[in-house]
Amino acid sequence: MPLVSMTEMLKKAKSGKYAVGQFNMNNLEFLQAIVEASEEENSPVILGVSEGALKYMGLDYTVALAKTAADNSNIPIALHLDHGSTFDISMKVIHGGFSSVMFDGSHHPYEENVEITKKIVETAHAMGISVEGELGTIGGTEDDISVDEENARLADPKEAIRFYKETNVDALAIAVGSAHGMYIGEPKLHYEIIEAVSKEIDIPLVLHGGSGIPDESVKKAISLGIGKVNVNTENQIVMTNTIREIFAKNQNVYDPRKYLGPARDAIKEVVRGKIRLFGSNGKA
Numbered sequence: 001m002p003l004v005s006m007t008e009m010l011k012k013a014k015s016g017k018y019a020v021g022q023f024n025m026n027n028l029e030f031l032q033a034i035v036e037a038s039e040e041e042n043s044p045v046i047l048g049v050s051e052g053a054l055k056y057m058g059l060d061y062t063v064a065l066a067k068t069a070a071d072n073s074n075i076p077i078a079l080h081l082d083h084g085s086t087f088d089i090s091m092k093v094i095h096g097g098f099s100s101v102m103f104d105g106s107h108h109p110y111e112e113n114v115e116i117t118k119k120i121v122e123t124a125h126a127m128g129i130s131v132e133g134e135l136g137t138i139g140g141t142e143d144d145i146s147v148d149e150e151n152a153r154l155a156d157p158k159e160a161i162r163f164y165k166e167t168n169v170d171a172l173a174i175a176v177g178s179a180h181g182m183y184i185g186e187p188k189l190h191y192e193i194i195e196a197v198s199k200e201i202d203i204p205l206v207l208h209g210g211s212g213i214p215d216e217s218v219k220k221a222i223s224l225g226i227g228k229v230n231v232n233t234e235n236q237i238v239m240t241n242t243i244r245e246i247f248a249k250n251q252n253v254y255d256p257r258k259y260l261g262p263a264r265d266a267i268k269e270v271v272r273g274k275i276r277l278f279g280s281n282g283k284a
Contacts, residue, residue: 079099098129
């Protein structure tokens, strides 16, 4: 089927009290692993693409790869801009073939974040494209985004509810204590924020920094209103570790297929486990 927006899959996730995984697409092997695991688990899936990955792969190649995967699949697949930094980059990917965008205006003052997000929503919705907004500042490092713990800011529930009503976004990422990258200690999620916001809005909330959060914490967050969980770092680590192990065993390996293939398989199993954890298996 063609690429789809996140809107319908996330509505079903919120009502069904499960979450859809966003797994970042960094090259062909990531794409294949993510889609194959999702197909085998009969799960909808969101292909996240950061601005850094977009520069690395190129817009045309990224869209062509995702469209090829979707056209040859029977599961819903969304191609989603992850942490879009400006109105212009959002418009570029929308017109380039993405089916969903996230505008991260969390570093702007509240009113400016609302203004830009609302403008993107108006254009995107007219084209059948979903929009994710963000409120509060999520710490950690991922791709070109780096926010130290001191500057991370939890979302204010009243402000988050107001933001949704003013922008009409399809999904809302709120800072609740998670962070990009892997955690040094165990993360402390603020479930009270998730619950307070979720019960007052019609859309699912998004948990960024899903790599390394304990399974029970993820399950509890989903039960309270998280309908989308972002995972990237765990897949990057398992890919890299698999390749390192292959080279450590045999330094004469030079055919990329001999190490990228096993790395792809390793990513696939991580994705499969996350899909089952999020409860989206069998929901396509």
